[in-house]
Amino acid sequence: MPREIEITGIHLHANATPCFHFCRYCQTAKPKAIPAQFSRYAALIDRFIDWRIASGREDFEICPWYGNSHDYDREVRLGIRRLDERMGDITNVVLLGGVAHRSRKDMAIWLRERQEDGIDTLVASFPGQGKHHDYWNNKKGNYQFFLDTLRTAAAMGMRLQQRVLLIRDSVASLERLFDDLDAIDPPSYTRWSIPLFYSGLSKRLENERLTEQEMAALPLRIRNSLRDDHPHWRSERRWMDYVHDSADQGPERMALSFPISDESLDWAERRSCDEIVAELEARWRAAYRAAPSRQELCEGYGNPQSDKVYMMIGQMERLWFDRYLQENPCTFDIRSTHFH
Ligand code: SF4
Numbered sequence: 157m158p159r160e161i162e163i164t165g166i167h168l169h170a171n172a173t174p175c176f177h178f179c180r181y182c183q184t185a186k187p188k189a190i191p192a193q194f195s196r197y198a199a200l201i202d203r204f205i206d207w208r209i210a211s212g213r214e215d216f217e218i219c220p221w222y223g224n225s226h227d228y229d230r231e232v233r234l235g236i237r238r239l240d241e242r243m244g245d246i247t248n249v250v251l252l253g254g255v256a257h258r259s260r261k262d263m264a265i266w267l268r269e270r271q272e273d274g275i276d277t278l279v280a281s282f283p284g285q286g287k288h289h290d291y292w293n294n295k296k297g298n299y300q301f302f303l304d305t306l307r308t309a310a311a312m313g314m315r316l317q318q319r320v321l322l323i324r325d326s327v328a329s330l331e332r333l334f335d336d337l338d339a340i341d342p343p344s345y346t347r348w349s350i351p352l353f354y355s356g357l358s359k360r361l362e363n364e365r366l367t368e369q370e371m372a373a374l375p376l377r378i379r380n381s382l383r384d385d386h387p388h389w390r391s392e393r394r395w396m397d398y399v400h401d402s403a404d405q406g407p408e409r410m411a412l413s414f415p416i417s418d419e420s421l422d423w424a425e426r427r428s429c430d431e432i433v434a435e436l437e438a439r440w441r442a443a444y445r446a447a448p449s450r451q452e453l454c455e456g457y458g459n460p461q462s463d464k465v466y467m468m469i470g471q472m473e474r475l476w477f478d479r480y481l482q483e484n485p486c487t488f489d490i491r492s493t494h495f496h
Pocket of ligand 1: 162175176177178179181182183184224225252255
């Protein structure tokens with residue numbers, strides 16, 4: 157049966173800020189920036205906010221994103237804050253991932269500038285401790301840089317959000333990582349741990365993905381740090397049960413995704429928001445109707461022997477789809493789907 161979809165919003169994502177890291181698990185697989193002039197990006201987001209108000213589609217989700225690294229200048233920082241305010245969704249966090257290495261003194265200035273903009277939380281992701289972190293983030297000295305910056309931020313009164321990636325190779329180092337993080341003074345942090353995503357470069361790391369058994373055997377301290385949604389994570393085998401049990405649930409609800417670059421902005425600027433949504437929606441509907449159904453992917457390409465853990469059905473399905481592609485040509489516009 158062809159897939160039917162229901163469009164709930166639009167992701168307007170640019171990758172326009174330079175990332176200075178080269179993580180081996182990068183979700184985007186494209187840490188290199190793709191130019192998108194900020195004023196043109198912001199004008200499109202403004203247009204969509206105006207359109208949502210004028211069309212009365214308050215429930216139509218608009219998700220802007222300017223860059224994977226937050227190492228951007230004041231004009232961009234203030235512009236993003238203004239857009240957040242218009243959308244009533246102010247982000248008070250800054251990501252340390254992708255930020256160029258600077259001295260502790262220069263990082264204190266960098267943090268102070270962001271504090272003055274209203275940022276109160278620094279987010280840092282750790283795929284392991286010490287050399288494990290540097291290996292997976294593919295940048296020598298990055299672990300020390302992260303720890304030093306977290307210490308500086310804590311001393312300046314910022315909250316810390318520590319995100320930990322569960323990777324088989326480095327999971328044994330996590331107790332030492334937690335020791336290092338617990339020693340930061342003052343202790344004002346949230347911490348959560350998650351399995352690998354299945355996207356970007358992480359797709360090549362299936363051998364590093366923990367199984368249900370391995371998750372259950374984690375030391376209590378690490379188990380206690382699993383993100384709040386962990387009761388919904390499932391092994392591949394259990395995702396297959398989920399798909400069997402949830403067949404025929406009507407159209408899949410999803411947001412369109414429109415990657416922003418100077419080139420795609422040329423296209424968008426020649427169209428009204430109504431026209432953009434209508435054209436993209438038509439492409440997405442056609443692509444999903446031609447794509448194999450979730451049930452077909454599950455039946456044909458799921459592995460009932462696998463107890464590796466995935467966080468969401470969307471990621472599980474991408475893996476099934478990649479197995480499908482090894483045996484079948486792609487006969488639809490994959491860029492107009494979430495398989496891309
Ligand atoms: S910092 Fe983020 S965008 Fe940059 S390489 Fe790492 S995961 Fe990718």
